[in-house]
Amino acid sequence: MSAQLIDGKARAAALRAEVAQGVAAFTAAHGRAPGLTVVLVGDDPASAVYVGSKGKATREAGMVSGEYRLPADTAEADLLALIAQLNADPAVDGILVQMPLPRHIDSDRVIAAIDPAKDVDGLHPVNTGLLVSGRKGLVPCTPSGCMLLITEAMGNIAGAEAVVIGRSILVGKPMAALLTNASATVTLAHSRTRDLAAHVARADIVVAAVGIPNMVQGDWIKPGACVIDVGINRIALPDGKSRLIGDVDFAAAASRAGWITPVPGGVGPMTIACLLANTLAAAHARA
């Protein structure tokens, strides 16, 4: 491997320690700790683990953690009523509804119901609008974490060619906006993109967020590029166990890249650290 490994786990731990200091100062100044409430609907095992990790990280940062675990058949109207209640609660600074939601619930309607000032996932149309306009707002956690890792590795990325693979509202689209705001030249690729390999081969920065194991081949990577792997794919092993792999063929890409994130231990831990940072920022803005 010639690439420098980007240690997202260590960077996330440093950010979490920074947030904890900020939380202590906020609490001393305002006589209350910032509060984050997470809502999970259904029983997806991975989502349940993420929600548990968010609660633990929230408490470890010194914030107040609220959690609602609702059954999979929860009516959309009941979820919207809970959000209205959390919007009105002065002790709640951040509200996060874990994705994906069960099929019978319209996630756009749910996201739009969250007070934009408490939308620590940065998914509300007001926050996406602010992001696209290059103005201050709450930014989605995973792209925010990727951006930190990219700029700390590469420094100024103005003029760099960037390819983002995947156009989800959670990662791909906000990632493209953040890179654009940092003056990179951005291509947003997706399942209908023709000759993806040719796009990737031109890229100084590759962000893979498609959810297809090892989709990005090592020999597509431009020598020296920064490769950020957002994919978290659990694959079954012949011995009946399983392991996590990313969207990038790590070993092959690492022999050409300048920097690369591992899976696990790369982007994933940054998501929760950035969520804590957003919650503290939301608490300050509300105070």
Ligand SMILES: Nc1nc2c(c(=O)[nH]1)N[C@@H](CN(C=O)c1ccc(C(=O)N[C@@H](CCC(=O)O)C(=O)O)cc1)CN2
């Ligand atoms: N409302 C939201 N839903 C979802 C988001 C989100 O940002 N907001 N992101 C993902 C899941 N996610 C957080 O919710 C998340 C994913 C992965 C990790 C993480 O730390 N992964 C570890 C590996 C963990 C494991 O062993 O399974 C890693 O990559 O090292 C944290 C958070 C979808 N839903």
